[in-house]
Amino acid sequence: MDIWDRARAVFPGGVNSPARALRHLAAPLVALGADGPYLFTDRGRLVDFCSAFGAIMLGHNNPKVREAVERQLGRGxxxxxxxxxxxxxxxxxxxxxxxxxxxxxxxxxxxxxxxxxxxxxxxxxxxxxxxxxxxxxxxxxxxxxxxxxxxxxxxxxxxxxxxxxxxxxxxxxxxxxxxxxxxxxxxxxxxxxxxxxxxxxxxxxxxxxxxxxxxxxxxxxxxxxxxxxxxxxxxxxxxxxxxxxxxxxxxxxxxxxxxxxxxxxxxxxxxxxxxxxxxxxxxxxxxxxxxxxxxxxxxxxxxxxxxxxETGRPYEVADAAAERVAKGIEEIAGRYGFDVVVKHISSMFQLYFKRGDVKTPDDVRKSDEKVYLKLHEIALRHGVYLAPSQYEVNFTTAAHTREVVEQSLRSLEESFRELKAALRRAS
Ligand SMILES: Cc1ncc(COP(=O)(O)O)c(C=O)c1O
CATH class of the missing domain: 3.40.640.10 (Type I PLP-dependent aspartate aminotransferase-like (Major domain))
Known part of the structure; x- marks a missing residue:
């Protein structure tokens, strides 16, 4: 029995929180480890733009946090x-x-x-x-x-x-x-x-x-x-x-x-x-x-x-990363002829396949969720883990350096190219 079968036997839907079920994939991702901007999973290394649904701001396995936790463990x-x-x-x-x-x-x-x-x-x-x-x-x-x-x-x-x-x-x-x-x-x-x-x-x-x-x-x-x-x-x-x-x-x-x-x-x-x-x-x-x-x-x-x-540095890196990815996605999507709206503030961003702005939940409901999920699935194969639902948000961290961002944008370029081809085939 593989882990997915075992998980489904013991957990409702095979997971311990619904957002982890990734219903658009044949099976959810299995985490093996994480470091900096990367998740190591059963599908290889992924640049993590989910960032534990926003729970981390310094990236994974941050040495300062790890040292503090280890020090505490030594005292009970x-x-x-x-x-x-x-x-x-x-x-x-x-x-x-x-x-x-x-x-x-x-x-x-x-x-x-x-x-x-x-x-x-x-x-x-x-x-x-x-x-x-x-x-x-x-x-x-x-x-x-x-x-x-x-x-x-x-x-x-x-x-x-x-x-x-x-x-x-x-x-x-x-x-x-x-x-x-x-x-x-x-x-x-x-x-x-x-x-x-x-x-x-x-x-x-x-x-x-x-x-x-x-x-x-x-x-x-x-x-x-x-x-x-x-x-x-x-x-x-x-x-x-x-x-x-x-x-x-x-x-x-x-x-x-x-x-x-x-x-x-x-x-x-x-x-x-x-x-x-x-x-x-x-x-x-x-x-x-x-x-x-x-x-x-x-x-x-x-x-x-x-x-x-409190040093301010994590905000500089994380905010610059979100801004660059948001702009990059807008440019890439435009090149492949998609109508995309990208919203961005501080170290958060999300993209919507729709025309016009997103100012209310009704606007979000008008975006094409199916295409978003298709992009998510394709991007995974290119090493990028985007927020796993149209209703979630992408988060950058202090570990999303310029190099990581540029590498991610190259992967997203490939992903949009493949998305375009997949949609053309389906129509
Ligand atoms: C705005 C907001 N409030 C509350 C919660 C619940 O927090 P937790 O998942 O730690 O219970 C969340 C979780 O995503 C959230 O985004």
Whole structure:
């Protein structure tokens, strides 16, 4: 029995997270190792533009992170007691993200948004939340309504198993549409506990919102006394040290972080004003607890990654790489006669086979997903691992040097050539 048969016998769909199933391929990729910008797989070496769905910012197997983790392992790896590293990591996060005065470390982005929503409800003593079409905030009941990421890829944006009474408490508004959002806030009025939003949407492809939209999130929540939660699990420490809130100049009440700040180890953070955070147990009545909260290995990795990010160099390399690949793809696609839109910000990019711009989830739905998946499959054969779905995003890291980028563009040129020929044959 090969590994795929064995995997399917023990895991639903053969995987432990749907986005790994790569349903457009005959079988998913099997990882054997990783280093720098490369994944080593059962299909050979691939330049990795998925970057663990944005969890790494320095590339794979970064020596600084590895050394910090190994040092921690030498001192034991779990205590379930307070440690100095967690205090230090929290202080450094606070110094970069002014809206966070107090925080709690949890283990995943899912836990972070689940607790932030519970806290917002506890603080306001209200129940209804507004979330946005195509935004993804992890896999708990209160956010799996019209969600993005794997939920969109697999066509189950609203999960089965969520009680109807919970769905009633979640109002879904269109993303990047100020008028529709204002209407939704008016309709919910003083029952609104919180608005949760990705400040740059990275789970329905890449959607970069207008500044007015972000501004309206702050203004409208303030008007009705609701909590604004910015979910920066992707953007936190990726689009800069102060995240998308720094980029857009907006101060949320609560922020969720994850991915990058764990250096590739499990982490989640929810944090915000002292007034709200002091409602969390043991100070207050909103409960959160976790055996693995502030896990020493994640804290060590987080401090190591942050030390590098604070030099600014990783952002220079990763951002330049994303810009060059985005431009390169536009040029290559144009040469082969494809209508392609490429969206790009900081170290994130995504391409869409369509005409016109991409500003909303509806625009993403109008792009040709089948052609995207065909390109993905062909690019794999040419040594490039693009984001495995139209609804995901490509991420560059500090390991995506100019040389790696140029090599990738040559592979993508070959891939587009082959894609063109394949589509011609099929028509
Ligand atoms: C914006 C956002 N929030 C929350 C999550 C959930 O994080 P995790 O997968 O660590 O539970 C994700 C995961 O992709 C995410 O992109």
């Amino acid at each position: 790896w779990i205590y379930a007691l307070l440690t100095e590293q967690e205090v230090e990591l929290a202080e450094r996060i606070r110094s970069h993200v002014p809206s966070i005065r107090k925080l709690r470390f949890v283990n995943t982005g899912t836990e972070a948004t689940m607790n932030a929503i519970r806290l917002a409800r506890g603080y306001t003593r209200r129940d209804v939340i507004i979330k946005f079409d195509g935004n993804f905030h992890g896999s708990h009941d209160h956010v799996l309504v019209k969600a993005g990421s794997g939920a969109a890829t697999w066509g189950i944006p609203t999960s089965a198993g969520i009680p109807a009474d919970v769905v009633k408490l979640v109002v879904v508004a269109p993303y990047n549409d100020v008028a529709a959002f204002e209407r939704a806030v008016r309709e919910v009025g003083d029952r609104l506990a919180a608005v949760i939003a990705e400040p740059i949407a990275g789970n329905y492809g890449l959607i970069i919102p207008d500044r007015d939209f972000i501004k309206s999130l702050r203004e409208e929540t303030e008007k009705v006394g609701a909590v604004l939660i910015l979910d920066e699990v992707i953007t936190g420490f990726r689009v800069g040290l102060s995240g998308a809130q720094g980029l857009f100049g907006v101060r949320p009440d609560l922020t969720t972080l994850g991915k990058v700040i764990g250096g590739g180890f499990p982490i989640g953070v929810f944090g915000g004003s002292t007034e709200i955070m002091d409602l969390v147990a043991p100070n207050g009545p909103v409960y959160n607890a976790g055996t693995f909260n502030a896990h020493p290995v994640s804290m060590a990795a987080g401090l190591a990654v942050l030390g590098e990010l």
